Amino acid sequence: MSYRAVDSGRKDVYSELPLINNERLRFNGSTPFIPNYVKHNVTRSSDPAHAYASRVEGRQILLDNPARESKSKKAQDEKRAKRASERARKDAGVLSKEEGRRKGLWKLRKEETKFYLFIPLHTLWLGYMSELLSLSPRPTRDVGDPVAAMPGAAGMYAKLIKADFHGAIVTVRRSKNPCLVGLSGIVVHETENAFKVITQKDQLKLIPKPNSVFVFAVPLYAVAALSPLSSPSSQPRPTVLEIPHIEFELYGNHFCFRSAERAGRKFKHKETIEL
Amino acid sequence: MPSQGNTRTVVTTGSTPTQSTSSSQAGVDKLHTLASSRPFTRQEGSSLPGVDVVFPACAALEEALVQLRASFSYWRCECGLGDFLAFAKSYVNENALESDIIALGLAGPVNDDVWCVDSRGILTAVVGKETYEVLGLVGEPLPWKEHADEHVIRISLRASRRQAEGFKACHAYGSKEADAILRWDTKRGPWRIVYYYSGTDNPPLKGIRSELKQSIRKRDNVHIPNLEDASTLVRHGRTDEETDAWGEGMSSLFEWIGMAGLGSPRISANDRCDPYIAVYAPPEPSYIGNLTCMRWSGLIPSAFVQEIIDQILSPNLASQGPFIAATAQCIGTSPVSYLLPDTSRTPPLRLPREDAGDTWSFVYARKDGERWWALAESVGKYDKRWG
Numbered sequence: 001m002s003y004r005a006v007d008s009g010r011k012d013v014y015s016e017l018p019l020i021n022n023e024r025l026r027f028n029g030s031t032p033f034i035p036n037y038v039k040h041n042v043t044r045s046s047d048p049a050h051a052y053a054s055r056v057e058g059r060q061i062l063l064d065n066p067a068r069e070s071k072s073k074k075a076q077d078e079k080r081a082k083r084a085s086e087r088a089r090k091d092a093g094v095l096s097k098e099e100g101r102r103k104g105l106w107k108l109r110k111e112e113t114k115f116y117l118f119i120p121l122h123t124l125w126l127g128y129m130s131e132l133l134s135l136s137p138r139p140t141r142d143v144g145d146p147v148a149a150m151p152g153a154a155g156m157y158a159k160l161i162k163a164d165f166h167g168a169i170v171t172v173r174r175s176k177n178p179c180l181v182g183l184s185g186i187v188v189h190e191t192e193n194a195f196k197v198i199t200q201k202d203q204l205k206l207i208p209k210p211n212s213v214f215v216f217a218v219p220l221y222a223v224a225a226l227s228p229l230s231s232p233s234s235q236p237r238p239t240v241l242e243i244p245h246i247e248f249e250l251y252g253n254h255f256c257f258r259s260a261e262r263a264g265r266k267f268k269h270k271e272t273i274e275l
Numbered sequence: 276m277p278s279q280g281n282t283r284t285v286v287t288t289g290s291t292p293t294q295s296t297s298s299s300q301a302g303v304d305k306l307h308t309l310a311s312s313r314p315f316t317r318q319e320g321s322s323l324p325g326v327d328v329v330f331p332a333c334a335a336l337e338e339a340l341v342q343l344r345a346s347f348s349y350w351r352c353e354c355g356l357g358d359f360l361a362f363a364k365s366y367v368n369e370n371a372l373e374s375d376i377i378a379l380g381l382a383g384p385v386n387d388d389v390w391c392v393d394s395r396g397i398l399t400a401v402v403g404k405e406t407y408e409v410l411g412l413v414g415e416p417l418p419w420k421e422h423a424d425e426h427v428i429r430i431s432l433r434a435s436r437r438q439a440e441g442f443k444a445c446h447a448y449g450s451k452e453a454d455a456i457l458r459w460d461t462k463r464g465p466w467r468i469v470y471y472y473s474g475t476d477n478p479p480l481k482g483i484r485s486e487l488k489q490s491i492r493k494r495d496n497v498h499i500p501n502l503e504d505a506s507t508l509v510r511h512g513r514t515d516e517e518t519d520a521w522g523e524g525m526s527s528l529f530e531w532i533g534m535a536g537l538g539s540p541r542i543s544a545n546d547r548c549d550p551y552i553a554v555y556a557p558p559e560p561s562y563i564g565n566l567t568c569m570r571w572s573g574l575i576p577s578a579f580v581q582e583i584i585d586q587i588l589s590p591n592l593a594s595q596g597p598f599i600a601a602t603a604q605c606i607g608t609s610p611v612s613y614l615l616p617d618t619s620r621t622p623p624l625r626l627p628r629e630d631a632g633d634t635w636s637f638v639y640a641r642k643d644g645e646r647w648w649a650l651a652e653s654v655g656k657y658d659k660r661w662g
Contacts, residue, residue, distance in 0.1 A: 174408045181411030182454075275408060 106189060106196075108204055115200050118167070118186045123223070123237045125167030130222035132159050138221035149220060150246065160218075160248060162263050165190050168216050169240055170197060173249065176211040176275050183207055192258045209252035211275050220244035281656035282632060286525050288649040309635065309650070310580035312614050314377050314393040315606040325487075325575045326583060326603045327536030331499050332565035333596035337491070339589075340569055343582055349471040349574035352482030355460035356380065356390070357453065359468055360398065360432060362480055364448070366472050367396035367432045372618045374432075377576065378470035379609055382627075383463065389627045391609045392470075394577060395618050397445060398430040399610040401627050409462065411455050412446060415624070419657055422626055427610065429621075471576045487573040494566045496544040497535070498557035500528055502598045502640045527558035529636050529651045532600040536568060575603075587639055598640035607631035613660055626657035633658065 002010040038052050045051040100106065129135070133156050139149070171184035183205055185197030195207045195214075207214075217240045254270055310316075316325055330336055352359075359378065366376040374396030382389050390400035400414075404424035407414060414426035429445045430452055446452050460466075472478070534542050534555075541548065541555040544563045548555070571579070580603060586592070587599050605612040611622050612633045625631065632655030639648045654660050 176408060178411050178413050
């Protein structure tokens with residue numbers, strides 16, 4: 001059995017069709033079907049030929065939904081992205097929270113939970129405060145009443161609210177939880193919602209910030225920072241409570257931010273300071 | 276008894292026939308321990324009386340009660356709570372729930388914090404929100420929504436805490452508690468304290484000593500309830516109607532007792548009050564006679580109240596007078612007004628207020644060797660004694 005092909009030759013019906021390689025299908029007729037069909041059916045437009053030319057001609061229209069990505073391909077892409085992010089993180093040297101907890105980064109051993117071991121940190125903080133608040137040095141002559149030597153505290157608030165409190169001595173002055181009232185210690189770790197302090201009795205206490213009012217002290221006069229060569233066996237430095245100091249109240253409900261975030265944060269005025 | 280507004284009243288009755296039985300003895304025992312369950316009697320600084328005893332005029336009864344010489348005196352001072360507790364600790368029994376001192380700290384002008392030391396030697400303080408957040412002592416919040424910010428703190432004035440169930444709610448008076456009280460004194464200032472103690476020496480705290488005042492008033496031609504058939508005091512009714520009738524009878528009887536104690540002119544036989552102002556009818560049946568009212572005022576210790584009750588119940592006065600009634604008002608601003616028979620249990624919570632009601636009144640009638648008694652106890656709102 002045979003048929004007449006385009007080139008007018010006769011070909012067997014069972015022979016393979018000629019392949020079309022990289023050839024576009026071209027309409028040879030003067031009245032191709034699809035353009036004429038679209039133009040005839042776009043009856044709402046006043047100029048169907050213009051509508052066809054602007055919206056249909058030359059455009060690729062999907063006649064069917066595109067093929068879905070296979071699940072395995074998706075899983076592969078996700079794995080690849082995860083590996084890349086882990087690699088980037090590892091290169092940056094950042095530890096995740098679980099990894100930190102597993103390695104005990106924020107845990108103090110029993111022999112490390114000693115108040116005197118953190119006094120140098122506290123002294124460092126006093127030096128930091130002296131620089132931050134631009135405190136004046138202690139006068140050589142006795143001024144008599146330390147209250148008279150009190151600097152203006154108005155400018156201190158904005159600096160203190162963005163300051164780092166690691167090393168400060170905080171005391172709970174008021175709290176909805178009466179068990180917390182009176183707790184005092186050096187801040188060894190400040191998180192978004194709590195202070196971890198070491199008390200004078202060598203106890204590590206976690207004090208939640210919400211529903212508590214804290215009190216901390218800054219020195220009245222500038223305190224020299226610890227020199228790197230000072231040995232631990234030298235005379236123990238006094239804490240801020242044993243030298244002339246200024247006390248500030250800190251409202252925990254308005255302070256629930258991480259110390260790193262506080263630096264760039266704008267604090268809004270709150271209507272009430274009730275616990 | 277039908278409640279009036281937020282006041283709840285419980286009436287207990289009993290009788291003691293010539294041959295006493297265990298149940299009748301239990302009833303009389305309740306009267307004998309009535310005073311010890313009320314550590315604070317009298318409302319300091321107000322015109323309300325302490326203990327009133329009324330009875331139809333009888334010379335023997337009057338003489339017997341006058342002989343109760345009030346050798347009790349109480350003290351008033353102004354000092355810090357820490358200083359007072361240092362003095363009071365020496366009068367507290369370390370091994371038993373007993374104390375020879377009772378005291379009441381009055382509210383100041385700034386806030387309504389009050390405290391008391393009761394006859395068990397336990398300091399009970401009711402403090403507001405601001406004080407509680409600063410004090411640092413764990414307390415129990417009051418169970419009423421309007422007063423949920425106020426807390427009750429209990430501290431035993433003994434150095435060590437007992438292991439009894441009720442004492443789990445108490446702090447022992449240690450260094451932490453002493454520091455907290457010192458902080459409170461520093462912030463608040465001195466307290467106005469009224470106290471009674473059984474010592475004879477002058478206390479080291481500078482204070483003013485006051486004696487219990489006794490007064491007698493006699494009234495002629497007043498309506499007096501006729502309790503000849505005193506058995507009606509004890510409820511016999513089985514039906515609801517009989518019970519209601521008994522309740523109304525009791526209500527009118529105790530109303531008369533209260534008005535007699537206050538010296539109200541309404542019980543006078545010649546009273547012609549405008550019915551638009553007051554309408555009062557004495558309890559029926561009643562007769563017209565003479566009445567004697569004795570009153571003791573001051574911070575009355577429970578030991579003296581018990582002496583009065585014991586004198587009333589004394590068999591020596593068995594044939595004197597048809598009946599005798601006593602009424603006492605507890606101090607409204609005291610955090611503790613009632614102690615349970617088992618003193619190791621925590622007393623019921625109440626809100627200290629000037630107008631807090633906690634009153635007991637009892638009437639004791641005798642005839643032909645038989646005795647009947649009825650006791651009415653009434654508490655107001657914000658008192659968890661009966662739920």
